Amino acid sequence: MSEREEQVRVNQSLAWVGTATALMGVLDVATKAVLLAIWISPEEYGVATLALAAIPILDLATELGLPGALVQQGDHTPARLSTVFWLNLLLSLTIVAAIFFAVAPLLASHYKAPIVGWMLQAHCVKLLLQNLYMVPGALMIREMRFREFSLIRFLASVAENVALLVAAPLVGIWCFIAGAIGRTLVTTAGVQYFQPWLPRLLFDWAATREAVLFGLKTSLSRILFFVYTGLDFYIVGHFFGRAALGLYKASADLALDPARIISTVVVSVAFPAFSRARDRPAVLAEQFLKLSRLSFIVVAGFLVIVVPAAPDLLLLLDEQWVGAAAAVRVLAIAALLRAVSAVVPPLLDGVGRPSLTLSYMAVAAVTMPLWFAIAAIVLGGWLGYASVAWAWVIGYPIAFAVLLRFALRHLQLGAGRYVGALLRLFLWTGLAIAAGAGVRALMTDAVALPLVRALVTAATSMGTFLAALVVAEGITPASVSAALKPPPRDPEPAIE
Numbered sequence: 001m002s003e004r005e006e007q008v009r010v011n012q013s014l015a016w017v018g019t020a021t022a023l024m025g026v027l028d029v030a031t032k033a034v035l036l037a038i039w040i041s042p043e044e045y046g047v048a049t050l051a052l053a054a055i056p057i058l059d060l061a062t063e064l065g066l067p068g069a070l071v072q073q074g075d076h077t078p079a080r081l082s083t084v085f086w087l088n089l090l091l092s093l094t095i096v097a098a099i100f101f102a103v104a105p106l107l108a109s110h111y112k113a114p115i116v117g118w119m120l121q122a123h124c125v126k127l128l129l130q131n132l133y134m135v136p137g138a139l140m141i142r143e144m145r146f147r148e149f150s151l152i153r154f155l156a157s158v159a160e161n162v163a164l165l166v167a168a169p170l171v172g173i174w175c176f177i178a179g180a181i182g183r184t185l186v187t188t189a190g191v192q193y194f195q196p197w198l199p200r201l202l203f204d205w206a207a208t209r210e211a212v213l214f215g216l217k218t219s220l221s222r223i224l225f226f227v228y229t230g231l232d233f234y235i236v237g238h239f240f241g242r243a244a245l246g247l248y249k250a251s252a253d254l255a256l257d258p259a260r261i262i263s264t265v266v267v268s269v270a271f272p273a274f275s276r277a278r279d280r281p282a283v284l285a286e287q288f289l290k291l292s293r294l295s296f297i298v299v300a301g302f303l304v305i306v307v308p309a310a311p312d313l314l315l316l317l318d319e320q321w322v323g324a325a326a327a328v329r330v331l332a333i334a335a336l337l338r339a340v341s342a343v344v345p346p347l348l349d350g351v352g353r354p355s356l357t358l359s360y361m362a363v364a365a366v367t368m369p370l371w372f373a374i375a376a377i378v379l380g381g382w383l384g385y386a387s388v389a390w391a392w393v394i395g396y397p398i399a400f401a402v403l404l405r406f407a408l409r410h411l412q413l414g415a416g417r418y419v420g421a422l423l424r425l426f427l428w429t430g431l432a433i434a435a436g437a438g439v440r441a442l443m444t445d446a447v448a449l450p451l452v453r454a455l456v457t458a459a460t461s462m463g464t465f466l467a468a469l470v471v472a473e474g475i476t477p478a479s480v481s482a483a484l485k486p487p488p489r490d491p492e493p494a495i496e
Contacts, residue, residue: 024157025261031161032253035175037317039168042246046237048173049249050111051119053233055180056226058099058120062092062127065219067138069211079204081135084211086203089131096124111237115173122177126184133188136195144272145194152190159186217354221345224361228368229256232392235369236385239376244385251327251389254306254313259299259335260342270343274350284351285411289421292343296422297469299339300429303332304461308436312454327389334392336429340422341400344407356406364399371395428468436461 036045066084070076099120108117140149163182167175233252237245270291277283306313310325345357371391379387408415439460443453469475 023154025258027157027161028261029258031164033317035164035168036250036321040173041243042250042320043243044173044246045249046242046245046247047113047115048119048176049233049245050107050113050116050237050242051123052176053230054103054107054120055123057223057230058095058103058123058127059130060219060223060226062095062130063088063134063215063219064091064212065215065217065222066211067134067215069215070135070138070142076139077204077207078200079202080207080211081139081197082199082202083204083208085131085135085199087208087212088134089128092127092131096127099124111242113242119174119177122174123180126177126180129181129184129188133184133191135199136197137187137191139197140191140195141272144269146269148194149191152187152194155190156183156186159183214352214354217358221349221354221357221361224358224365225345228361228365229260231369232372232388235372235376236388239380240385247321247324248327248385248388250314250321251324251331254310254324254328255303255331255335256338258302258306259339271346271350274347278351281412284347285413288343288347288407288411288413289418292340292418293421293425295339295343296336296425297475299335300425300432301462301465303335304429304432304436304465305458307332307433308440308461309454309457312440312450312457315450316454327386330386330389330393334389334396336426337396337400341403344403347407348410351410353406353410356410357403360399360403360406363402367399368395424472428465428472431468432461432465435464 040048064087066088070081070084104117104120107120108114137149160179160183164175164179167178171178233245233249236248240248270287273287273291274284277287307329310328311322314321314325314328348354348357368391371394372388375387375391375394379390383390404415404418407413408418436457440453440457443456447453447456
């Protein structure tokens, strides 16, 4: 496969994953809006967050990074694949035992909320079910079969949102557990349909040892990521209470979660792409810059709407949620940095340097929670729970600088070239947000309906952002279409 064909394949994968994620994002936002507007109060959402914030860590802990190792490495024998499955299953059972006898009781006791422990224990059903799709799903990603995988993810998202809407009026915040289990059932069925695979009674530690060591490093890195990106919720809950935590979680839903979900689109394609190009430094550097810009553009395209329109978007839910608008605007700054930083770990993992990612994550897992706690103690009396949002703005750029240094050193890429690739995008984002905020300020007294204000603000800011991309960056529908078209094949030699 030529470099041009490989780049087109990456672009097509991004298009499939991006389309699916965009549709999933619309469903998720609409469903979350209905839940918070009708059935779930800020205090109830705060209680649910005490359980939900731990779930990504527990999910990753059951994998040990082994599916990622299957993506990064080739030559998978039946014995090796089966060994990965049995190791994952054993680890899942261990994590389930830890949840039942340690994690759930401790959290329930500390926050005086027994339901937090019960929700985590119920989530164990999902932890056991996901073993059925991990290995065949990793094989699909390794082969970059993102068309089928995107369809599976979309159908699983539909199932999750249906479960949320059906369960919420019946069981309240338990709906979040029902949604997760519904998503897992559909994902398992879809992956097994497109990539049928069942384990055999085989176990070959010698053939799997290297994958385990690689997976351990990448898994620890991702676990540490969710530790330092989830501890802010527990600090808000500890210092400011459940209602404040519900508002803070709502602000994170608007600013940080979309950035995380959208970045996942890029990252899911970046890892196999970097793995394939790891022996070609020039191609690797070019892909890194392109994917960094793409991640920034997609996340910024969402934030230019959310930041100026946040008060009206929250008011559409209910007046009790409007207080989260200030935190939304602060967290949006961190969201942009997290969008571009998300491309670095798959780069380091893809080139076989997961230890660098692990070193960064270990430092961030210590320093960021300290920033959260210090901000809550020092600024909490003045800013309330928004003080923890400001800790993201103060502390995360430092952590990101360390991570970026690892990447640029490996790529032998100058910091000036990297900054130059992103600087104009920062400017266009600021311009679009300013345009939207200005139009909203003019409408404050003139337009009474928050929906109308939100729509006009969104149209203004998004229109400004798209115009800047077309005029200044040359990103047009035609250029995007050209990037998705495979190159013309050489003519077959004539047969004499």
